[in-house]
Amino acid sequence: MLSIENAVQTLKEKNIRLTPQRHELINILSKGNKHWTVEELYQLLNESMPSVSITTVYNNINLFCELGLVKEIQFGEALSKYEWKKEDHYHIVCSECGEMVDVWYPALKEVEVFAQSISKFDISSHNLQFYGTCSNCEQK
Structure with a gap:
């Protein structure tokens, strides 16, 4: 970090x-x-x-x-x-209130490596976001 x-x-x-x-x-x-x-x-x-x-x-x-x-x-x-700026991570975003939570999962880096190998692009970064409903909004 x-x-x-x-x-x-x-x-x-x-x-x-x-x-x-x-x-x-x-x-x-x-x-x-x-x-x-x-x-x-x-x-x-x-x-x-x-x-x-x-x-x-x-x-x-x-x-x-x-x-x-x-x-x-x-x-x-x-x-x-x-x-x-911190180590590479992903985000889960609440579709209701917009709350955002960080998620670290190193295996997702493999997707970038795979995409680079099949596309022949020199990939410098990627962005992945998941969307759902947080527990606070679920309770409402």
Whole structure:
């Protein structure tokens, strides 16, 4: 798993300033297993830094994605969530409330290897999401 220190070092190596906004975003993103929308990150960051703009959050999230610090999880064209970069894993998403849970299952990596062998593509990554209903929504 990527540490805060590794993230700060990556910024330094790329000669990118560690602004207070960037530092706070790194702190927020690196804690827990949460999957954030830009709006959620903006609201949380705005509590401690009221002068921050949503554009700043978008720009920094895009930068973090380019640097490999954060992973974007796309849900069609309208919604993306972001998570701190950790070992490869998959997601289960509740179709009712949108809750997302991480799933680690190393054997699924074999699917990528198989797809590469039959397609002759040089596959750099893949994304797999399962959809269902979480226990909270099932009880409702």
